[in-house]
Amino acid sequence: MSGRELSGPGMSARTMRLTRTILIGVGVLGLVLGAVVLVSKQDLPAILGVAAWMLGAIILHDAILSPVVFLIGVVARHAGRRVSKVVLAIIQGGIVTGCLLMLLVVPEFYAKTLPIANDTVLPFDYAARLGFMWLGLAVLTAGVCVVYLRVAGRRNVAR
Numbered sequence: 001m002s003g004r005e006l007s008g009p010g011m012s013a014r015t016m017r018l019t020r021t022i023l024i025g026v027g028v029l030g031l032v033l034g035a036v037v038l039v040s041k042q043d044l045p046a047i048l049g050v051a052a053w054m055l056g057a058i059i060l061h062d063a064i065l066s067p068v069v070f071l072i073g074v075v076a077r078h079a080g081r082r083v084s085k086v087v088l089a090i091i092q093g094g095i096v097t098g099c100l101l102m103l104l105v106v107p108e109f110y111a112k113t114l115p116i117a118n119d120t121v122l123p124f125d126y127a128a129r130l131g132f133m134w135l136g137l138a139v140l141t142a143g144v145c146v147v148y149l150r151v152a153g154r155r156n157v158a159r
Contacts, residue, residue: 065096065099101133105133
């Protein structure tokens with residue numbers, strides 16, 4: 001393959017390289033800015049807490065999330081009926097989205113176990129809300145799959 005084929009429509013290899021370099025530079029600058037703000041505004045226990053949370057997120061991703069998404073793909077492929085790549089991607093996207101949203105709720109679960117002086121700080125039942133989030137996400141994902149299959153079916157009939 002030539003560099004032209006890898007770079008996408010209407011974009012030269014040189015332009016793609018420059019774009020990637022700029023995006024990587026912006027990402028690195030964002031990380032450096034975040035680290036500087038964290039170190040200048042927080043004390044050591046807070047910094048260690050952020051480090052532990054990031055380590056936990058990496059472990060959760062590599063040990064649970066990635067294998068689950070991979071296994072769903074394997075099971076879907078070996079199911080009696082072939083599943084289109086688009087439907088599989090929609091389902092995997094729903095699972096990834098749910099897992100990422102779940103990561104946002106985990107601190108509330110932990111905080112609910114701690115004694116707090118103000119009962120209005122964490123007023124909700126976060127477990128029920130997480131369950132409703134998963135239910136809503138499953139319904140939304142199924143709906144997107146149905147819409148895709150109908151549109152794809154109409155395209156096939158039109159041919």
